[in-house]
Amino acid sequence: GDSVTQMEGPVTLSEEAFLTINCTYTATGYPSLFWYVQYPGEGLQLLLKATKADDKGSNKGFEATYRKETTSFHLEKGSVQVSDSAVYFCALSGADSNYQLIWGAGTKLIIKP
Amino acid sequence: GAGVSQSPRYKVAKRGQDVALRCDPISGHVSLFWYQQALGQGPEFLTYFQNEAQLDKSGLPSDRFFAERPEGSVSTLKIQRTQQEDSAVYLCASSYRDRDTEAFFGQGTRLTVV
Numbered sequence: 388g389d390s391v392t393q394m395e396g397p398v399t400l401s402e403e404a405f406l407t408i409n410c411t412y413t414a415t416g417y418p419s420l421f422w423y424v425q426y427p428g429e430g431l432q433l434l435l436k437a438t439k440a441d442d443k444g445s446n447k448g449f450e451a452t453y454r455k456e457t458t459s460f461h462l463e464k465g466s467v468q469v470s471d472s473a474v475y476f477c478a479l480s481g482a483d484s485n486y487q488l489i490w491g492a493g494t495k496l497i498i499k500p
Numbered sequence: 501g502a503g504v505s506q507s508p509r510y511k512v513a514k515r516g517q518d519v520a521l522r523c524d525p526i527s528g529h530v531s532l533f534w535y536q537q538a539l540g541q542g543p544e545f546l547t548y549f550q551n552e553a554q555l556d557k558s559g560l561p562s563d564r565f566f567a568e569r570p571e572g573s574v575s576t577l578k579i580q581r582t583q584q585e586d587s588a589v590y591l592c593a594s595s596y597r598d599r600d601t602e603a604f605f606g607q608g609t610r611l612t613v614v
């Protein structure tokens with residue numbers, strides 16, 4: 388079945404550092420790919436998405452490109468802020484999971500001032 | 501309110517007790533999902549409603565779990581005879597269009613079974 392694997396955390400960076408959180412997936416067909424973020428004490432929020440190969444999703448300075456050849460959807464940000472500290476989840480919705488979201492385990496990001 | 505609302509936010513149940521978790525989706529949203537999130541893990545799908553119809557309950561872990569959405573708006577997830585392994589955060593999400601996976605999540609109910 389479909390699955391998502393993302394890098395384990397926590398990831399600890401200094402403010403203004405470059406961020407990459409790796410995400411790879413296994414799915415049949417052409418899934419849609421998502422990054423969700425969960426700030427402390429809050430619910431999950433959609434951060435960005437891409438629905439077809441080579442699409443780039445972007446929001447709040449974060450970007451991720453749908454790479455079908457490497458089955459990846461890595462999250463990047465050029466200069467992180469303390470306020471980016473949160474848990475980040477990679478997820479997919481594919482042919483086998485039409486309306487369900489299949490989730491990675493989450494990566495906790497800690498940004499130090 | 502404008503978002504998905506879940507209640508209670510926290511619930512402590514004694515093993516064997518029945519619990520009911522409530523979800524108020526965003527008004528007009530057709531789709532409603534329940535997910536279970538164990539500590540340190542990503543959410544796992546439990547069940548899906550399109551309006552009042554429960555179209556998929558394949559993720560419910562046992563027949564002790566039951567969900568309903570009788571009028572196509574508020575939904576209740578009921579767990580009978582709770583066990584320690586039921587301890588988790590239960591997330592509700594809703595979306596506007598049928599099978600639109602850009603869903604909006606509530607803050608979840610943290611269930612602890614002691």
